[in-house]
Amino acid sequence: MVNALVRAGIRQNRGTLIGMLVAVLTATMLATGLGVLIESGARGGLDPERYAAADVIVGGTQTFVSPEDASYALPERVPVPADALDAIRVLPDAAAVVADTTVPLSWGGTAIEAHGWSAATLTPYSITEGRAPRAADEVVVDGILAARTELGATITLGHGGIDAEYRVVGIAAADGDQPSRAAHVFVTDATASAWMPHGGATVVGVFARDGVSPSELAREIHAQVPEVATYTGRDRGAGEFLDAGAARATLVAIGSSFAGTAILIALFVVTSTLSLSIQRRRREFALLRAIGATPLQIHRLVAQEVLIVAGVGAILGVIPGLLLAAVMRFGFAQAGVIPSDFALTFGPIPPLIAVVAMVAASQLAAAVAARRSARISPIEALQEASTTPARVGRARTIVGVVLGVLGLAASAVPLVVPGTIAIAGPVAAALLLIVAVGLLGPRLVRIAIAVLGAPLRHLGSASAFLAATNARSNSRRLAAAIVPLALGIGLGLVQVGTQSIVAAEATAQSRAGVTADLMVTGGPSGLSDAAVGTIVRTPGVEAVNPVVVSQIIVSFVQLGDPTSEQYPIQGIDPAALGTTMDLGVVSGTLDDVTDDHTIALSSDAALATGAQLGDSVTGHLGDGAVITATVVATYTRGLGFGDVTMTNAALRAHTTSGLSDYALVSTESGMSASVQESLGAAGFTVLDHRALRAAGDGAREANSLVNLIALAVILGYIAIAVVNTLVLATGERRREFALMQFVGSTRRQVRAMMRIESLVAVVLAAVLGVLVAAAPLVGISVGISGQPLPKISLIESAAIVGSLSIIGVIALALATRGVMRSAPLTEIGSRQ
Amino acid sequence: MSRLDTAVTTVDHRGPARATAGSPATGSAIRLQGVVKQYGTGTSAVMALRGIDLSLARGSFTAIMGPSGSGKSTFLHTAAGLDTPTSGSVWIGDTEISHLRATRLAKFRREHVGFVFQAYNLLPALSVEENVTLPLRLAGRGVDKPWRDRMIHSVGLDDLRGRRPAELSGGQQQRVAIARALITRPDAVFADEPTGALDSRAGKQVLDLLVQMTHELNQTVVMVTHDPMVAARAERVIFLADGALVGALEGATTQQIVDRMTGLGTW
Known part of the structure; x- marks a missing residue:
């Protein structure tokens, strides 16, 4: 039966279905783009240059x-x-x-x-x-x-x-x-x-x-x-x-860390667009039910319609998705996390997975959205007014509340567990809270409007009165616009905030921990033993601490399961430590770090790995070599200098160049200037000690750029989704706008009403978004720096909240203008 | 109006049912027995139907009248299988539908019941022809083309069969709905204010068509209306008040109906 019906339905509801198509198209685009990054992480790379002749x-x-x-x-x-x-x-x-x-x-x-x-x-x-x-x-x-x-x-x-x-x-x-x-x-x-x-x-x-x-x-x-x-x-x-x-590893990491969030948001968007468009056709489904369509037939009808529309949307989304991947690659190359000539792999698998996943997701969404239309008794639906029901299902509410409570609890983990290990709690909390807001959105919006709407209704302006009343009576429609905006704001704040909290603390630690007067580097290639010898022999030099930095993967057992964690490691000369570097030792002494069987751990790393003074720790150094070493000291400034410390000589044996990265030099009092001069003359690059960047700063900076790029992509997607939802939700109100004009409101008044509605929407979105971000950020701040007030950039936060708010207002204005383009008479005259 | 089939009607809502419970009287197209419909529970409960006993013969044309809130619509919905009664039984043809589950009920409706609503009768996406044959499609049945053509011809829409509802006048739309209601040769046709949204001329045409076609096809029709002139076209008018049957008129004139309604209070 259904084929003709499906075809006709698609033809008739072109406007609504385009919204769904756009939602699926953009979601597929996002998934394809991230998928290409992940696949390129597995397969992509650089063409050989100097080894081009070897087989x-x-x-x-x-x-x-x-x-x-x-x-x-x-x-x-x-x-x-x-x-x-x-x-x-x-x-x-x-x-x-x-x-x-x-x-x-x-x-x-x-x-x-x-x-x-x-x-x-x-x-x-x-x-x-x-x-x-x-x-x-x-x-x-x-x-x-x-x-x-x-x-x-x-x-x-x-x-x-x-x-x-x-x-x-x-x-x-x-x-x-x-x-x-x-x-x-x-x-x-x-x-x-x-x-x-x-x-x-x-x-x-x-x-x-x-x-x-x-x-x-x-x-x-x-x-x-x-x-x-x-x-x-x-x-x-x-x-x-x-x-x-x-670069491969980075791409896999970026792709997978953002894929989860992106797919989550895409699911919300596709589901809410779909239920909006199905709600608009409730009367149609009611008639079908009355003349004998079974609930199953309604389900199948919706499913097939969605299959066709989502299928087309998903397939159309592939090419833009590939382009998106190329754009992101360019951005990452600019950020310096991948070589600028790193080539992506454009295989068939990521688009295929993206298309299948999005079609499957839309089918799931269709099943959920069609449930009410299919189950409702036909007369109930025939009688029901065209306004959307404001009810949120009981199960949905319960799940939302449970996730919200879990999210708040997880945010509080750093209050009871010390150290950076605890920030896993708030990070997970952010996701939980975002899902909770997605689920509870309409309900939260209704409550918020009840609070916010009262003063608006008594403002004396007809537009404000109408806006507040509309918002109250149709909170679900408004929620469809508010929730993605709030998710975007919350997500952006958590992502950017976490980075700035960590970076601020790392910088503070390294500032406080460097006691040397000068920092010496040997140009682009590093410092050899001979060079360090030269520095030591320079008159006026008190101590030279050559530092090499690398990575170590520490393996340990956590709650009975084998676990590994990659930490920055520094190789230092313990003998020269006294006047050059203060790691904030809390137990043991760094003098005992003497060979490749002795190491020191930051208190965070010690806590995470469960290692105590005298315990043996096993790890793999940068070149994969295994070391087993005894913990002889623990220190607090792990974020600033690296969570693991061993001797310079032992660590250099496991680096590519075998050279130290820089040397911290302390001078006899009053000799700083002359030492700086002689070392400069000897061809070294000498910097003030303040120039030292915290361990992993470079990586963090690149990382934060990457996150910003990925964030921009997701926010862009949210922007499209919001515009789409608003156009869809506003299109539904053609008759309402026409009627308003008939009873004497000017076009300006209608637009003013919509402007107020959109302001209500973005204010609510900003409040919800900030609330979602606040609890995890406070938790992270407590875990990282011990400060309850998170050190986050106000400008960045304002930029995130502002840009999404502007998107919301513009989208609604455009949608309203579009809807009012036709004359009121044709709208009222048109038959259902 | 000819009366080939003699109506066997029980219009005594307090009296005992005449037929033995559980076995419907043969020859009656629609039978209600002790039908109660209650909305809500406790103090907020509303009794929409308070025990209706009624049997309508095959081929009869019945109008249901009553003041607002008398339970007309509930009666129609319950009798047509759009809604299930709180207690009591409803038979259409030989099937007791009052205890069918939603899916079975839907399948039953599309085979055995035709509907004409006041408005929103048609799927805007489908052409006239597609709307008419929609119940057959839903049932997965092949379309009997001569029968379909006869239906469309009978409602006078031969030239408009490719049009969409938005391109039709209100009267034309109701004629499509009549054709659709009859396409399955149902046991009963239910009409809910079928002329309510039309001007009097178009309303008369639609009503004429309904009367004429159901008569030709020996169809059983139950029509809810508040318009005495419309009700006067029925063979029998049954009056409802406060959820109970309160009387009936056979072959009544408009004036008789108006008088009776006035007796029932505001309407």
Whole structure:
């Protein structure tokens, strides 16, 4: 039966259904965009540049999978074991095996990369002018650097803050595309190995024997040495560029953290749009029921209509979704969290999942929305006026109240549990409260209007009176506009607020904790032992504390389950700590941090991992190496300096470059200026100690930019949803507006009434949104900084509340104008 | 108006039912027995029907009249299976519908009951022809094309069968509703103020059509109206007051009906 009915229904209700179509389209667009990010995190990346010639690239396994199956991208290069290299060399199908290590150098303040000349074949580079390096002080430069020098010139290259002079003996160019992500120089293999921090190669390029495909060779290598990772084809880029791996992890993290929220909001929007559009047709369904359509038939009718409309909407949403992903990629690249040349993978799976998910969600929403229309006794529906019922189902109310109470309880977790671990409570609370508001929306709006409406009704203005009365009698319609606005405001405030609370506390800690006078860096490549020695020998220097920062994944057992947590780790020289750094030690002493079997933990980390003084902690360092160490001290300033502290030497052994990131220098009294001068003369970059940024500041900043971008996308979606809902909800009022004009109100009065209604809506949305955000933010603030008043940027908060409010007002104004475009007579005259 | 079928009517709402409970009298198209309809509970309870016993013969044309709040609409809804009685039984044809569940009731309605409402009779999305055959579609039955064409022809909408309701006058819309009510050859047709929203000329045309077609097809019709002139077209007028049957007139004139109504108070 239903086909003709469905077709006719769609034709007839084009206006309403377009609203639904837009809702599903935009939701699919959002889901597709986030899906592409997640898939690109699994597959996307960079094209190989310098390893373009090698058939197979072999590297250490750059991911760590924890016992509980969480996967982490390792931030440091994992070396290829020497015996693995030997095993690959003897493979019959490997025609040539070339080991390579990239050494970071600085040349006049810019970072360049150095390699042994033998690794030039991996690109391959060949000499265009001059010859290959033969002596230890000879160097070949690539095309990028050739512009800065000439054959026969002497140039100064710095490694780890120690400069040396080299003679340019050759200029090399790649046979294919010129590598452009970095500038390269080639030295003799002997010079390169001397720089290699850990003695071994980190990347091995393998050329296949004629007739052997790269993937075949990769399989053989993998069979021989299963502990290494092999890359072929485009994927070699992931082996070449460590930041590609990090970018992948970032994309997965962003995609998945926002996917949940986005889908939640999309569900709300699609459901409320759908129930609005179905409510508008109650009379139609009532007639169908009266002349003998069964409830099941009504359900099926609605389901099929929605299937067609949502299906079309979802499919139309795919292309904009792919574009959205591209736009987000651009934004993330600008924010610096992914390389600017990182390519997304546009596979069929994310759009497919997005379409299926949104169609399924709309079917679910249709089933819920059709329930009332299908179950209602036909006469009841025929008699019911065209106003929408303000009732909210009992089950919905109960679930909403329960979630709201849970949310408030979770917000209070930091009051009873100390430390950053407790902020998981408020973070979850924000989601719970958002869902609660979504469920209780109409009810909350009704209560709020009862409070707010009374003064409006007594204002003496006809428009204000009508607006207040309308709002009261039709709170559900108003709620459809208020709830998404409130969700957007609440979500935005929590997201932005959490970041600024953490960042403010981290900065405060590092400011308070650095007691050194100066901070010294060795240019782009870091500080070597020799450079630290130079600083120590500088007259007037009291103590030098070389600091290296990396990441550690600590594994522990929480409530009986294996758990892992990634923490920033710093490597310091405990002997020089006294006058350079105050970590706020609460137990034990940092003097006991002596080797790679002793570490100190921040009190947050100690609490989270359940480790106490004297306990043994197991973790994986940046290069995946396992350490088991005894906790010898705990300290408070974990956010500022890193939650784990070990010795500089022990940590540097597990970083890519093997160099310290900076050194904190304390000077004898009155010598600060002269020390600064001598170090500057020696080629070091010397900064005031205030320049030190809190551990993880860079990552946090990038992260907050990423969050802002993703937030902007979600807020954009909410904006579309609100406009859509309002147009839909206002369209329903054509007759009302026409009637008002007949009984003597001017168009201006109608518009004024709608303006007041929209103001009521945005004020309520702002209040609800701020309330949703307030409890979790206070909880987070207590957990992080001990302060009940969250340190959040007023400007950012005002921007979020303001932008959404403006969206709401504009949307309603546009919708009203659109509805009043036709003459009142045609509206009143038109038959139902 | 010819009376080929003699009406067997019980208009004694206090007396005992004539037929044995549980087995409907054959020949009656609609039968109500001890039908009570109560809305709400406790002190706010409203008795809309206070025990109606009534049997209407196949092919009869009955008008229900009564002042506002007399229970006319409730009576119609309950008798037509749009609503279930609080107690008592309703038979349409050989089926007791008063205890059917919603889905069974809906299926029964589309096979055995036709409706003509005062307004909003038609689905705006469907053409005249589609609206007429809607009950058949809902039942998943094939459309008997000659029968459909005869229905559309009989209501005089041959030329408008492709139009949508918004393109029809009010009278035309009601004629479509009549065709739709008759398309399934139902056991009974219920009409709720079928001319209430029309001007008197269009109303007369629609009423003529209803009388003529139901007579031709030997259809049983129950019509609720507040208009004595409309009620006068029925073979029999039954008066309702305060939820109870209070009398009946056979072949009454408009004036007789007006007098009777005036006796019942405001209307």
